[in-house]
Amino acid sequence: MSAATLFGLCATALIGLGLYGLIANPHPLRKILAFNVVGSGVFLLLGAIARRGAGAGFGGDPVPQALLITGIVVAFSATALAVALLLRLHDASGSVTLASEVPPTVEPDAGSP
Amino acid sequence: MMEALNAGLALLLLALAAWTIVGRDAFAAVAGFVAYGLLLTLAWVQLSGVDVALTEAAIGGGLTGALLIGAVARLRDTEAAARAERPKALTRTLAALVAGAVTVALAISILALPDPAPTLAPDVAANIGATGVGNPITAVLLAFRAMDTLLEAIVLVFALIGVWSLAPDRAWGGRPGPLHLADPNGILAYIARVLPPIGIIVGMYIFWAGADHPGGKFQGATILAAMWLLVMMAGLTDAPPISRAWLRIGLVAGPLVFIAIGLAGAVAAGAFLAYPDGYAKPLIIVIELALMPTLALILALLLVGAPQRAGER
């Protein structure tokens, strides 16, 4: 099996694993982790496709590879934003629950309008 | 031999991902994710994506790990409550079925990919001469698909605005992140004095090498951002208040230069972000030089987080 096919199949399993964690894990930080696993799986999938497009003296198709670099940086910024939201929720409410009913211990934040 | 190494690497990736997803302890999951990012770097090398490996090493190995470790330490007390919210067995089974179906569908499409694979590599090879750069990735990022890179830089600015907007009212305009106490004789202060000069040289080297070899502004900027963060974590300097004028100018300078050159291209070469003949390489270098400090500032401040301490206005 070529490296591209092997890592391509590995990527599909990573996407599945991450998707499961995104749905089944209740803690938001673990959801962020799972989101990152899905993201890396998608990147690896695109990387495998880039590897298949090797040619003209390049080890892989440079267009998807360049998109991957953009994607990794944007995924980091999305993760940082998600973590900041989560920490703010924790500071404001003392909990990080995503349950729809409001937990009884919510204290309004002094700074909010 | 190479096949065995790749198979082992893929299995390890899967095992660490599974651990990150199903592990009970949140910190253990994050530590697993840090290790996972490192193995991913090796996988990128095996897929002939050294540029991508370099990005993954800098972002996945450095910044993402530090971000998540910081978050998991602050959210320690919320883990028990979250465990009580664990979905029912039926929900989890359904989730597993959905995830399994997605995996199977993707695996089938991977195996059914056309052969020979469609590729833009010959087009890149045919046109790279016009850009003057030797690294095809840099040519794609800053010439053939420069619009993507411009929008990405703008997305990063928006992400930082989003993070900052989470500040409580009293802290708006103030300094982000917790106050780090310095121990001037401690080992942390020591490494924060020794490492940054080396890191700045390496970061600039990776940036400069990007014209002809794997490397470039993203990777270089990430290294510079990490060095700045190290100095901040050691307490040798504090994060700047977000109301500082130099900071805000720095955050938009890169994209503004990029847009200005793009508009100049519309006048001089007939299309937004087109480069006049013979000027491609100098313009690419100007854009990269302008983007790098902006990217380093944004990446570091994204990790520091929302303003928490009231600043002098």
Add this chain to the structure above:
Amino acid sequence: MSVALDLLSIVAVVAGAFFFLAGTVGLLRFPDTFTRLHALTKADNLGLGLVVLGLLPHVGSALAGLKLIVIWLLVLLSGAVASQLIARATRQRDPDA
């Protein structure tokens, strides 16, 4: 490459791999955090050091050789700092450990 240099490479890389083995065994088998840290630093210092030594005869240029040595020195520095910081943090949390 001469046979002697190849031989040096093989000996050094095998010795380096042995120290990674030793580091792993120590990390798994030693009884507490501090002894495990001790095992870890052997892999950092000697394992990577010997691997770098073994690779030096194969580099194409002086710059590449310099980079290898800088990598080793950086890992030495990081390993020393990280292990001291981790040990101190462990001791502050649990002074009897």
Add this chain to the structure above:
Amino acid sequence: MADFLLAASGFVLLMVAVGLARILRGPGDADRMMAAQLLGTGGIAALLLLGAATGEDAVVDVALTLALLAAFASIAFVKAAATASRDDTAAGNGK
């Protein structure tokens, strides 16, 4: 020679992979951080051996980046642990 370097790379990777059992077993956060640190060093060694085996020079730059940031996660860990415990003792509930 290339086969030997490749085999050595695989061996080092296998060793640190076994060491990853510490991430699973813990017991403390420090032990888990150490296992990640060992994987970092082993990953750098495996990368260098791989680069030498395949003749891809730029891999050294990847290893250089990893080496530069090797202590970064550990430092973040120690700082986060210290900040979290300071919050606990100073303000009671971290606010």
